[in-house]
Structure formats: structure tokens, C-alpha cells
Amino acid sequence: MDFTYTETQDMIRDTLARFLGDTYDFETRQKFINSDSGRDPAIWTALAQELGMLGAPFAEEHGGLGGGALENAIVMEELGKVIGIEPYLPTVVIAGGALKAVGGAQADAFIPEIIAGNAIIAFAYAEPQGRYDLANLRTTAKKDGAGYVLNGHKGVVYAAPWATHLLVTARTGGNQRDRDGVSLFLIDANLPGIVRRDYPTVDGNRASEIYFENVAIPADALLGGEGAGLPLIEQVVDEATVAVCAEATGVMQKLHEGTLEYTQQRKQFGVPIAKFQVLQHRMVDMFMEVEQARSMTIMGTLKLGLPANERMAAVSAAKAKVARGANFVGQNAIQTHGGIGITQELAIGHYFKRSTMIESQFGSADHHMDRYERIALAD
Amino acid sequence: MDMEFSPEDLAFQQEVRDFIAENYPAELRGKQDEGEELSKEDFLVWHKILHKKGWIAPAWPVEYGGTGWTPTQRFIWSEETARADCIRLMPFGLAMVGPVIYTFGTPEQKAHFLPRILSGEDWWCQGYSEPGSGSDLASLRTAAVPDGDDYIVNGQKTWTTLAQHADWGFFLVRTDKDAKQQEGISFLLIDMKSPGITVRPIITLGGEHEVNEVWLEDVRVPQSQRVYEENKGWTCAKFLLAHERTGIAGVAASKRGIEKVKAIARTELDGDKPLLANAFFKRKVADLEVDLAALEFTELRSLAGPNANRGPGPESSLLKIKGSEIQQRLTELTLEAVGHYGAPYFRGFGEGDNEHPIGPDYAHRAAPTYFNTRKTTIYGGSNEIQRNIIAKMVLGL
Structure with a gap:
């Protein structure tokens, strides 16, 4: 049992974080998501060709970095931190995951195209x-x-x-x-x-x-x-679900950090509102949800390789917990910001919109609690 | 990162299972199954068996009598002892004062006290809270005044768990009235048989005599029984509280607790179906399992993650908050599950008492345990205080 990251995994995280820090600031993001095409294709190309990041979960014989679900989780968490819209999830995690699972000529043909950044698969x-x-x-x-x-x-x-x-x-x-x-x-x-x-x-x-x-x-x-095909589809959707949990962890962390920062600047009654215990405790509760989302993402990711029933129970537990946490952290980030939180001006609202959509992506908390109960609490 | 047990881990797991199967006392098992309160001797019998085996203090450094287990082995140990329903060991010596002594104590203190903690020869109690000092612990007023090589201690402590059994107590006392609150406190080890100590029971909601008031009147304590420097006791106190907090996450025990609730809910009927088939009850159980998984992996991250060797930090407050909430929800679900038979008050078996108590065995202690477990969000620094700690130490507010 080991809960540390390898040097390669740390490197993937650091490299990607640095790249996204340079290319994906909030204003730039808003500019390209509001453009006609809704994206900046140069970023995808750079992720593939400069960083080799689209090869993170693929075998070295296909030209990948030799990783797997943990590497996907690292990339997704970093994308979450910048509310990135790069189609890593459908292309690399889902289509890439299906291709890895079936192997053979189809994998040999497509995976190198994904890694090179030539294929975007919805x-x-x-x-x-x-x-x-x-x-x-x-x-x-x-x-x-x-x-x-x-x-x-x-x-x-x-x-x-x-x-x-x-x-x-x-x-x-x-x-x-x-x-x-x-x-x-x-x-x-x-x-x-x-x-x-x-x-x-x-x-x-x-x-x-x-x-x-x-x-x-x-x-x-x-x-x-x-x-x-259903077992294969269920498997790749489970892989995608924990990847979305990882993205949610990044989004939630930023919602929490943004709230901490804002409450230390915003003054009312002559003091920064961060001085109020009622808000401090709220922000502690948000912190605990972020940490638990991170824990559940790791739990789900590490259990992806188990037999189908155990895998599904674990993924559903993770998604249910993360969905509820995302709901709590998102809503309280907005509440704590007050009026400015419900405008388009600050990044916080855009993080909230993404975290809200994540709540139901691949199934709401209720959906996943139902699935969890069918497996783990069968009569 | 992985969750695999190595072949060595699996062998260790088997060794632990075999050891418990062969050595856990049958009479203790019987009392637990009947829901009886356990005596001092009951607690000590298992303690002494583990001491003989060398497994009494897995968390301690090897040089002081620890086992040198890896985090995985310690995880296996807590899983297996919980799975086998072994009673919990008293934390006051092993998890509280022991680590303070081996971290801050003099060579003489270590040589004298640590072996006696390990062997179970000394039963310890904790003299922290006072009637006027609960969450604001540093406002404590019990005073120690130097007198030659001794201190003379006067004051009152409260909520002193199982002090009626204790041979020794570790006490926070004020040694400088003029300093800032935290800077005038010292950490004293006091023989509970010293003249001037009076222990009075406080009976809690479940009817248990678990906590006490401790009165100290002109109690003479050698200064050699002060741990660490005079007026630096708050350092020991904070260190101890952080250790205490991680222990009380209680993940393995709560996992076992959920198994028991499920067993009850499969036995109890709701209409013509087991209670566990009731969608509302089932969802509460499932929610609890999911929250417990989140707590478990948060604890594993801190035990076997990148900061594993750093010792418990302020994030252990998170484990305390979530662990205690889960323990309470567990007792609440148990009480809900037993229905009518939560109400009869079971006083335990008296002398020559052979009438079977009212209701199913699993119901006898449901209500008292529910009442008693309200303590978990209050003790060890209330959960509100834990939030203050996270706000200050982790979030920098």
C-alpha cells in the first residue's frame, strides 16, 4: 500500500501546471471560448507535441508515457484548476480507454493519432x-x-x-x-x-x-x-467518471482558494469578512469537502482495475461524494462572495458553472447512490 | 500509488488473524456479546496479552517498545482487531502520555514510566478540562506552586475519564499566573494515590460511571515529575491533542459498526421485509458507508502519503471532525434500527442475576451508546474548536 506519486507523475503534474499557468489565464480562456470556434487549437497541439501530454495514459510502444488512470487523474485535475475545455476526457480517457481495452489493429492505428494531437474524438x-x-x-x-x-x-x-x-x-x-x-x-x-x-x-x-x-x-x-459492448462501455464510463471526479477536485480547490482570497480582501463592518467565525467555519467545511473529493478520486482511481461489481461500487461511491461536495463548495463559494459572485466578471462564477455541470455528468449523486446500493447493499 | 498488500503484508495479516483467534479471551467475548459494561480487569487482560506478544504499542518508536510496523501493517492491525471485535485499548497511557514522555521526557522519566505503560502496570488518566475551562483550555486555573523540590498543587479537574481506575494522571497546571495564558502552563505527572486527591463520579446519560471530577488539595508533587520545561507545558498539550485527534477517527471500528447495523437491519422487520430493504433506511446506511470511505482514504493519504513521516499535523482535525460525526450517525442508525427495544433500560447483570434482559441482545446498549457517543464531537477539542484550528493553522485565516 502506497499513496505517494512517482517522480514521473510529479513531473507530469508540474509540467502541465506550468504550461497551463502560462497559456490558460482566465481572460485568455474567456476570449477563446467566446470566439467562433470556441477554442484555441494551438493549445491542443502544444499539449500533444510540446508536452507529450496526450500520451500520458498510453503504452510506450504506442508512443505514450506508459501511465494509466492515475496519470489521467493528474491531467484532469490540472485542467479542472483552469476550467480547461480541452477535449482530453472524450479523446484520451474515453476513446483512448476503449482502444486500450480492445487492443489490436484498431489501437495500433488510432492511439498514435490521439497522442500526436491529430484526432479529437467525441x-x-x-x-x-x-x-x-x-x-x-x-x-x-x-x-x-x-x-x-x-x-x-x-x-x-x-x-x-x-x-x-x-x-x-x-x-x-x-x-x-x-x-x-x-x-x-x-x-x-x-x-x-x-x-x-x-x-x-x-x-x-x-x-x-x-x-x-x-x-x-x-x-x-x-x-x-x-x-x-455494454461491459466495455461501462468500464470506460467508469474510467471517465473518476476522471471527472479528478477534474472536480481541481475545480473545487480553486473555488475554495478563490473564496479564501476574496474574504481576506473584502471588508465589511470595518474588517475583512474572513474574520467572521461563521464564514471561517463555512470555509473549513468547504476545505473538508475538497480533501474528501481528492480522497475519493484516489479511491475510485485505484479500484478501477477490480472486478466489475467492486469497481462500479467504488466509482459510484466516489462520484456521489464528489457530486455532493461540488454542490456544497460551489454554492458556498458564490454565497460567500455575495453579489459579485453571481456576475460573469469574476472567475469564481465560471468555476461554479463547471462544478455544477460535473455534478450530473455520467450520473447524479442520486443515480450513483442507487447503483452503489444495488451492488453493496443487496438484500 | 497502489492499494495492494505485498506477500509479506498478506502473511502478516494471517499472523494477526491467527494470533487473535488463539489469544482473544473467550470470557471477554461473552461479556461484549451480552452488552455488559467492562471492568478494569477486563480491559487489562487483553492489554497484557498484547504486551506479552510485543504488540501493545504499534505507533511507538522501536527504541521505546514500538513494533516497527509499516503504515500498511498498522492499517492491517487496526482492520483485523476491529473485524474481530477486540476491545479498544485505553488511550491515556499508550496514545497520550506515552508519546509525550518519549518525546519531551527526561531519561529517568522514560526509563521509569514507559515500561509501566507498556505492561499495563500503571493506568493513566487525563487532567486537562476544568469546570471553567472547556474549549478555552488555556484558561485553566489549577495551580502548582514551587515548594523546595516539589510543587504544591491545588484546583479541580473534570471529565476525567476512568480516573476511578487510575494509578497516575497527567495534569496541565498553571505555574505562572502573570504570563500570557498559554505561556504559564506546565505538564505534571501525578500519582493518583497522593494525599489530597479526591475522585468523585459523574454519571452520564447512558447511566455509566465513565467520567469523574478530580479535586486536588495541597497535593505534593516532586518537580522531577514535570515533563519538559516549566511553563512550556502547552507545547506538550498541543502535541498530545494532535495525537489524540488522529486516533479518534476510528475508521476500522466504524466499518465494523456498519456491518453490525446492517446485520440488525437484516433481522428487524419493516412490514414483511427486512428493515434494510426500506429505501430510506438503506440510503442512510449507504450514505454512511460512502462518507466512511472518504474518511478512510483521507486517513490513508495522511498515513501512507508523501507526508507520512511528518507526524500528525493540524489536518488531523479533519479526521477528528468526520470520524466523530460518523461514529454518532452509526449509533443513531443502530438506535433507529432496534425500534421499540431501544427503550428498556438494561442495568447490566447483578450478582446472581440470571434473568435474560428485555429485548434482543443487540438492542440492550443501543440507546446508552447513542447517548454516550454524543461525547465524540465534544471531547478532544469540540468539533467547533477543530474548525477554528483548521481555519487558523491550515487556511491561514
């Missing part, structure tokens, strides 16, 4: 009727000759406007909520019949509604076995 899994149930799918992929024909509607696909590829969950068999019959496809984002409606999200990202209208996809787009 994860098209959610559907309007499906809520957080990964198997609740109306999107279908019907066998057609050697390939498939894709039809359906995917909702709120983060990073889709920037994507070169889409990772799509679709039904190749079974009924709408069956565990069997779910398949995972990695396809070109610009195939004929893919219709996108792009929009900004409240947390500064870009996303799309995606409509597949008789999209012909090749047989080799299938990742894993046909109709047997």
Missing part, C-alpha cells in the same frame, strides 16, 4: 430518453453487407463540433433497455448522413445534437464484439 452515448442508463438506446446500427447503417439521435455530445471522429453507442440487437445487443463504434465524424446542431454549453464548452440518418459505416468501426 463520445456520442447519451440519448434524450435515456438519462444515465447506458443501455437505454434507440440509436440502431443495422447490418448491411459488410458494414452497418446507423440511425438515431445523440444528445449533448461534448466536443462534437471539434471532433474528427465519434465514438458511438448503438443497438445492433435487442430491445431499447436490454443489456445485450449494445455495440460500440468509432467512426469518422464527417460521414455522409451525420447532421449536427452545434451549440455552446453553460460551462464554456461546445456540444452538439447529432442525428444519424442512414449513415453507412464500415465493419472495422466496431470496437469489441457485436452486441456485447
Whole structure:
């Protein structure tokens, strides 16, 4: 048992923190998220080519740094600290995670493209009727000759406007909520019949509604076995969920630090409001939530390799705790700032918006408590 | 970073399990199962078995009698003793005054007192709080006035846990009335059989005689029994409190406590289903498990993380706050789970008393334990004081 980071992991964190400190100050971020494209592609390129950061969780034979889930957590926490919108989560954590899991020719072909910064892959899994149930799918992929024909509607696909590829969950068999019959496809984002409606999200990202209208996809787009994709999807979504917990830890830490700083400047009744015990204790409670979020992120990350049931219970415990903590820290950061907290002027409000969206990303606290109970407290 | 147990760790785990299975006293197990209050002798029997084995003070440095275990081995030890429902060891010597003596004491003090703490020969109690000094501990007024090679001590202490059993007490006393509060305090070791000491019971909500008032009237104490310099006792006091705080996170014991609550809730019926199938009750149990996991990994980060060798710092206040809250929620859930049978008042078995107490065994102490456990957010520095400590020492406010 060991809870220390390796030198390489410390180096990844330090290098990334320095780079983001130079390139991602709040004003610069606001400028590019409000631009037409909503991003600065040079940052992604630099992350790949100057820092090698997009190779963090990949094996050295693919050109990666030889890491895994812990390295993803480190990168995500640092991105959280600058409310970064770089599509590391869908591209590296989710698509990269799926490719690592299936291996073979698909991994050999795609992983180097991810590491080089050439591929941006959006994860098209959610559907309007499906809520957080990964198997609740109306999107279908019907066998057609050697390939498939894709039809359906995917909702709120983060990073889709920037994507070169889409990772799509679709039904190749079974009924709408069956565990069997779910398949995972990695396809070109610009195939004929893919219709996108792009929009900004409240947390500064870009996303799309995606409509597949008789999209012909090749047989080799299938990742894993046909109709047997759900366990793989659950695994990569669990990996993504703890990565989001790591991001949340970074966001929450900044919400807390920003609040500490503000209360020491802001004077009322002739003293900095940080002198008031009622606010001190509130900020201590926020601190404890940040620390517990960090602990639960580590717990979830270290348990990703366990058998599915233990993994799911651990990830759900982590996400539930982090979601509640993010809610508490976010709301109290705004409350403590007072009026200025609810304006667009200070960074704090933008951190709050991201932490609020994280609360329900890949499932709300209630959703995850339900899943936790089904596994850990079965009658 | 990993959570794996090495082959050596697994072998150690087996060794601990075997040792407990072969050596934990059956009569103690019986009393615990019946929910009886434990006597001084009950506490000492397990203490002495562990002392004989050399496992009585895992946290101490090896040179003073510690085991030299790795953080992982210490984790295994607390998990296994909790899993086997072993009684907790009294912390006053092992976790409180012992570390103060080996850190600040003279060679003579170390040579005399440490072996007697390890063997269980001396039972210690803690003379900190006073009627007028609770959270504001540094305002204490019990005074020690030099008289030749001695001090003459006068004053009153309170909330002195199990002082009725104690051979020795460690006391915070004022040795300089004119200095700033924290700078006029000294740390004295006092023989509880000294003339002038009176111990009076305070009965708490569960009916237990656990705490006491201790009166000191012209008690003569050799100055050689002062630990560290005169008027520097606050340094020892703070050191001790930080040690005390980490111990009372109680993660392993709370894990075991949740198992017991679940067992009760699988037995008790709610309609035609076990109570644990009630969605509201189940969610409370699940919430507790999740919060306990967060506490456990926060503790592991501090025990086996980058700062592991630094000793307990102010962040141990976090462990105290969350640990004590969880202990209270646990007793609350237990009381809720036993339903009607929380009410009958079980006074313990009297002499020749062989009538079975009212209600199921697991219900006998549910209410007294719930009442008694209100103490955890009050003692060791109330949770409000812990927040003050974090605000000042960690957040820099």
C-alpha cells in the first residue's frame, strides 16, 4: 500500500501546471471560448507535441508515457484548476480507454493519432430518453453487407463540433433497455448522413445534437464484439467518471482558494469578512469537502482495475461524494462572495458553472447512490 | 500509488488473524456479546496479552517498545482487531502520555514510566478540562506552586475519564499566573494515590460511571515529575491533542459498526421485509458507508502519503471532525434500527442475576451508546474548536 506519486507523475503534474499557468489565464480562456470556434487549437497541439501530454495514459510502444488512470487523474485535475475545455476526457480517457481495452489493429492505428494531437474524438452515448442508463438506446446500427447503417439521435455530445471522429453507442440487437445487443463504434465524424446542431454549453464548452440518418459505416468501426459492448462501455464510463471526479477536485480547490482570497480582501463592518467565525467555519467545511473529493478520486482511481461489481461500487461511491461536495463548495463559494459572485466578471462564477455541470455528468449523486446500493447493499 | 498488500503484508495479516483467534479471551467475548459494561480487569487482560506478544504499542518508536510496523501493517492491525471485535485499548497511557514522555521526557522519566505503560502496570488518566475551562483550555486555573523540590498543587479537574481506575494522571497546571495564558502552563505527572486527591463520579446519560471530577488539595508533587520545561507545558498539550485527534477517527471500528447495523437491519422487520430493504433506511446506511470511505482514504493519504513521516499535523482535525460525526450517525442508525427495544433500560447483570434482559441482545446498549457517543464531537477539542484550528493553522485565516 502506497499513496505517494512517482517522480514521473510529479513531473507530469508540474509540467502541465506550468504550461497551463502560462497559456490558460482566465481572460485568455474567456476570449477563446467566446470566439467562433470556441477554442484555441494551438493549445491542443502544444499539449500533444510540446508536452507529450496526450500520451500520458498510453503504452510506450504506442508512443505514450506508459501511465494509466492515475496519470489521467493528474491531467484532469490540472485542467479542472483552469476550467480547461480541452477535449482530453472524450479523446484520451474515453476513446483512448476503449482502444486500450480492445487492443489490436484498431489501437495500433488510432492511439498514435490521439497522442500526436491529430484526432479529437467525441463520445456520442447519451440519448434524450435515456438519462444515465447506458443501455437505454434507440440509436440502431443495422447490418448491411459488410458494414452497418446507423440511425438515431445523440444528445449533448461534448466536443462534437471539434471532433474528427465519434465514438458511438448503438443497438445492433435487442430491445431499447436490454443489456445485450449494445455495440460500440468509432467512426469518422464527417460521414455522409451525420447532421449536427452545434451549440455552446453553460460551462464554456461546445456540444452538439447529432442525428444519424442512414449513415453507412464500415465493419472495422466496431470496437469489441457485436452486441456485447455494454461491459466495455461501462468500464470506460467508469474510467471517465473518476476522471471527472479528478477534474472536480481541481475545480473545487480553486473555488475554495478563490473564496479564501476574496474574504481576506473584502471588508465589511470595518474588517475583512474572513474574520467572521461563521464564514471561517463555512470555509473549513468547504476545505473538508475538497480533501474528501481528492480522497475519493484516489479511491475510485485505484479500484478501477477490480472486478466489475467492486469497481462500479467504488466509482459510484466516489462520484456521489464528489457530486455532493461540488454542490456544497460551489454554492458556498458564490454565497460567500455575495453579489459579485453571481456576475460573469469574476472567475469564481465560471468555476461554479463547471462544478455544477460535473455534478450530473455520467450520473447524479442520486443515480450513483442507487447503483452503489444495488451492488453493496443487496438484500 | 497502489492499494495492494505485498506477500509479506498478506502473511502478516494471517499472523494477526491467527494470533487473535488463539489469544482473544473467550470470557471477554461473552461479556461484549451480552452488552455488559467492562471492568478494569477486563480491559487489562487483553492489554497484557498484547504486551506479552510485543504488540501493545504499534505507533511507538522501536527504541521505546514500538513494533516497527509499516503504515500498511498498522492499517492491517487496526482492520483485523476491529473485524474481530477486540476491545479498544485505553488511550491515556499508550496514545497520550506515552508519546509525550518519549518525546519531551527526561531519561529517568522514560526509563521509569514507559515500561509501566507498556505492561499495563500503571493506568493513566487525563487532567486537562476544568469546570471553567472547556474549549478555552488555556484558561485553566489549577495551580502548582514551587515548594523546595516539589510543587504544591491545588484546583479541580473534570471529565476525567476512568480516573476511578487510575494509578497516575497527567495534569496541565498553571505555574505562572502573570504570563500570557498559554505561556504559564506546565505538564505534571501525578500519582493518583497522593494525599489530597479526591475522585468523585459523574454519571452520564447512558447511566455509566465513565467520567469523574478530580479535586486536588495541597497535593505534593516532586518537580522531577514535570515533563519538559516549566511553563512550556502547552507545547506538550498541543502535541498530545494532535495525537489524540488522529486516533479518534476510528475508521476500522466504524466499518465494523456498519456491518453490525446492517446485520440488525437484516433481522428487524419493516412490514414483511427486512428493515434494510426500506429505501430510506438503506440510503442512510449507504450514505454512511460512502462518507466512511472518504474518511478512510483521507486517513490513508495522511498515513501512507508523501507526508507520512511528518507526524500528525493540524489536518488531523479533519479526521477528528468526520470520524466523530460518523461514529454518532452509526449509533443513531443502530438506535433507529432496534425500534421499540431501544427503550428498556438494561442495568447490566447483578450478582446472581440470571434473568435474560428485555429485548434482543443487540438492542440492550443501543440507546446508552447513542447517548454516550454524543461525547465524540465534544471531547478532544469540540468539533467547533477543530474548525477554528483548521481555519487558523491550515487556511491561514
